[in-house]
Amino acid sequence: MNNTVFSVIDNTVRIARNNEDFCEEDYKNSEGLLICGKCHTPREKFLDFDKTSKFYERYKNHPFPVLCKCRKEQEEAENIRQKQIETQMLIERFRKEGITDENYLKYTFSYDDNKNPNISRACKKYAHNFSYMYRLGKGLIFCGQVGTGKTFYAGCIANAVISQARSVLITNIPSLITKLGYSQEGKNYILNKISYVSLLVIDDLGVERDTPYSLEKIYEIIDTRYRSGKPLIITTNLKYKDMKTDENTSYRRIYDRILQMCHPVAVLGESRRSQKAQESSDFMNDFLGLNQF
Numbered sequence: 001m002n003n004t005v006f007s008v009i010d011n012t013v014r015i016a017r018n019n020e021d022f023c024e025e026d027y028k029n030s031e032g033l034l035i036c037g038k039c040h041t042p043r044e045k046f047l048d049f050d051k052t053s054k055f056y057e058r059y060k061n062h063p064f065p066v067l068c069k070c071r072k073e074q075e076e077a078e079n080i081r082q083k084q085i086e087t088q089m090l091i092e093r094f095r096k097e098g099i100t101d102e103n104y105l106k107y108t109f110s111y112d113d114n115k116n117p118n119i120s121r122a123c124k125k126y127a128h129n130f131s132y133m134y135r136l137g138k139g140l141i142f143c144g145q146v147g148t149g150k151t152f153y154a155g156c157i158a159n160a161v162i163s164q165a166r167s168v169l170i171t172n173i174p175s176l177i178t179k180l181g182y183s184q185e186g187k188n189y190i191l192n193k194i195s196y197v198s199l200l201v202i203d204d205l206g207v208e209r210d211t212p213y214s215l216e217k218i219y220e221i222i223d224t225r226y227r228s229g230k231p232l233i234i235t236t237n238l239k240y241k242d243m244k245t246d247e248n249t250s251y252r253r254i255y256d257r258i259l260q261m262c263h264p265v266a267v268l269g270e271s272r273r274s275q276k277a278q279e280s281s282d283f284m285n286d287f288l289g290l291n292q293f
């Protein structure tokens, strides 16, 4: 029995010795222990066995290899570097899987023109405190006219949350409904995804066709997310007060769930799309020397 234990220890020490990188500057101290020539801390030590222990007799004069200070620091730095690489790979995977429409990749806070500083501040605060919001299960619903930047803000939050190595899915109802119409396997896959991602973003709620079939599917999507207890962010042209007062049963059960999960954010202001179109038109008129429209 003793021999087996000893041979396990001896073998472990032998492997550790084989992996050591000895350098010429290393030297022995007065106790006969090897000292690192770079950081001058021990690379060996005697283990503190109890004098009555069976190991004491065998190993009392036996130096065991240990990591000196500089090698320990090197190993820790390597572990940190490895962890950073793994986190980076995870972030890239989450971005690839969560943002399938590459237009959303451009929606980041660094591109924010800050024309709506209150909203920008609120969105940054939400993204920055996402772990807390996640624990509360609190999402947002961005309401406002077409082109006011609702999707941009939701996209900024989605990208910021992915950068924290959290999974996100940014999508829209028509795309989800199509996927729910696939085989049972495909349907289960998308329902699982709706449940497990840390943040689900549904862009442009309200533009889909309101057939009984699609309303049933929308309810299935929203209810699946609701039961996960995780945050949901929605952008919509629907009016918040209409969502609160709609008496149609099919809509009511959808909106009730959404209003429980999502805090309303009104994105006001003129349409950025028409503003951009106007700027582009002004530029062409100037350039061509026209002034017709």
Ligand SMILES: [Zn+2]
Pocket: 036, 037, 038, 039, 040, 041, 068, 069, 070, 071
């Ligand atoms: Zn050293």
